[in-house]
Amino acid sequence: MTALRPAPALLEAAFEAAREAMVLCTADRVVVMANEAARHLLPSARPGSPAPAPLPADGADSFQAEHEGRQLYGMRRELDDGHHAWFLRDHTEELARTTALEVERSRTAFLAEAGRRLSASLHMRRCVRTAVELAATHLADAAIVVLPPERRQSAWTRLLPGLPVEEGTLREPQLGEVPGLLEALGGFPPIPSRWLDPSQAPGWLVPAGFGPVGALLVIPLPGNAEPAGALILARCGPAAVFTSEDEVLARIFAARAGAAVSAAVLYREQVDTTAILQADLLPPELPEPEGFELTGAYQAAREGLRIGGDFYDVFGPAGASTDTVIALGDVCGTGPEAAVLTGKVRQTLRALRLVHTEPAAMLTVLNEALLQQSSRQPRFVTMVIGSVHRIDHGRVQLELASGGHPAPLVLRHDGSVEEVPTSGTLIGVLPRTVVRPATVELAPGELCLLYSDGLTEARGGPTGTEQFGEGRLHQALSECRGMPGAVAVERIRQLVSDWVRGGDSDDIAMLAVRAPTRTPLSLRGGGAPAQSPYVIAARRGDRRPRNF
Structure with missing residues (x-):
């Protein structure tokens, strides 16, 4: 049977119908045939013509090159001793999709980094600096953030290539010198960069060494109900442009930067407001009265919170009265809610002091005031x-009244510790208050300590759950014999802190009154020694000499 051989015309038709681009060449690189797909990629590939570029002439088996705006890839196959074929593929669209994917991945990574860094801090200045650093690194050659005007001035932050971050202020008239800046600060939509003339940018926007600004983009920073500022991006060089994709990316970044700046502004306002409100709630700066020492210490239950439910206060002489009024209290609970009630109590005490109210009467009036408060959760004090x-003779007298509070302690010369015999009912609970005041005299060098129960109820020790207790407090105070008031209070505070060892504790407040050390007789010019101190029970009206 004779083998069938296809006619040349049939072979040419099959060659022409192939979808893959093919060019048949002789050994000396002359085109024999090129199908329609090949002629579409290489129009000059005609029979009898030399093999056109980008077909390599060095005998290479493959190539990858750009030809007339298209990315071509070719492979060579030897057919016989005198002929070879090139198989061509167009990778232009595939490479474009790959490039677009890489660009999108890069933009996504940039926005993720921007979100992470911008949300890492609520510090206003740090947040703005982060915004310009990100913008200058990923979006433009230079970036400037301008904040809304305050007192006819706007703060700005700028980053230029090779220079550190710069900061300054702009006067309100200067804002109109930058095309589109006033609109951006007003919250209007961004103006496309092609509508902004870079040549109109004022000289102060970028230094002369930066070069001519070829493209300018001004974008508002959206904030919380009002603009948080404006972002200015600049690219240098006469051929510089911002593409539509660049502008979309810049607007997305500006939205995130604006949200971060707005959050930082809100946080700063809240911090400033809190600081103002805390000013009257913090322990006062103690006066230095003539004739005795005053020392206070306060520690809030929550670390980082400067206010709480425990407090102390001191009111100096008012009007004809020469007495100094001291107060130490404990509001039920901890944290801001307790601190608010603490402020109310202290304000009430200040008002009562102005009308020369006695300590016991102060507690009675304060009880009535707390009972009338409109809080849904009444708190007692x-x-x-x-x-x-x-x-x-250098002695000091204290008239003390208590409302449900631990009795003050008196440290005597010999190191013994006594409780002041004063008691009373809780303040803010019962319609009628029962107060049993007492009077204490301090000889020179003796000390009276007022404290909150957070001191004795502090839990720690070997088990971590044992209370510091009144016994340890008495012992610690006894060991402070002869110490100045400030040293004694600090020593007790340190002992309790060591006992807790960083564990949870309640608010702790201490206030100490100490009579000054008596001047020796040799310096006083003689005279009888000072009389022994007395504990005077005002309820009974008798004087009982204290035995040493």
Whole structure:
């Protein structure tokens, strides 16, 4: 049987019908045939003509090159000793999709980094600096953030290539010198960069060494109900442009930067407001009265919170009165809610002091005031109020009244510790308050300590759950014999802190009154020694000499 051989015309028809581009060449690189797909990619590939570029002439088996705006890939196959064929493929669209995917991945990574870095801090200045650093690195050659005007001035932050971040202020008239800046600060939609004339940018926008601004983009920074500022992007060189994709990316970034800046502004306002409100709630700066020492210490239950439910206050002489009024209290609960009630109590005490109210009467009026509060969750207060004044021979007298509070402690010369015999009902609970005041005299060098129950109820020790307790407090105070008031209070505070060892504790407040050390007889010019101190029970009206 004779083998069938296809006619040349049939072979040419099959060659022409192939979808893959093919060019048949002789050994000396002369085109024999080129199908329609090949002629579409290489129009000059005609029979009898030399093999056109980009077909390599060095005998290479493959190539990848750009030809007339298209990305071509070719493979060579030897057919016989005198002929070879090139198989061509067009990778232009595939490479374009790959490039677009890489660009999108890069933009997504940039926006993810921007979101992470911008949300890492609520510090206003740091947030703005981060915004210009990100913008200058990924979006333009230079980036400037301009904040809304305050007092006819706007703060700006700028980053230029090779220079550190710069900061300054702009006067309100200067804002109109930058095309589109006033509109951006007003929150209007961004103006396309092709509508902005870079040549109109003022000289102060970028230094002369930066070069001519070829493209300018001004975008508002959206904020919380009002603009947070404006972002200015600049690219140098006469051929510089911002594409539509660049502008879309810049607007997305500006939205995130604006949200971060707005959050930082809101946080700063809240911090400033909190600081103002805290000013009257913080422990006061103690005066230095003549004739006795005052020392206070306060520690809030929550770390980082400067206010709480425990407090102390001191009111100096008012009007004809020469007495100093001291107060230490404990509001039920901790944190801001307790601090608010603390502020109410302290304000009430200040008002009562102005009308020369006695300590026991202060507690009675305060009880009535708390019972009338409109809070849905009524809170009670325990506290001690005292009136302090000097008497003869360097002694100090305290008239103390308590409302459900731990009794103050007195440290005597010999190191013994006594409880002041004063008591009373809680403040803000019962319609009628029962107060049993007491009077204490301090000889020179003796000390009276007012404290909150957070001191004795502090849990720690070997088990971590044992209370510091009154016994340890008495012992610690006894060991402070002869110490100045500030040293004694600090020593007790440190002992309790060591006992807790960083564990949870309640608010702790201490206030100490100490009579000054008596001047020796040799310096006083003789005279009888000072009389022994007395504990005077005002309820009974008798004087009982204290035995040493």
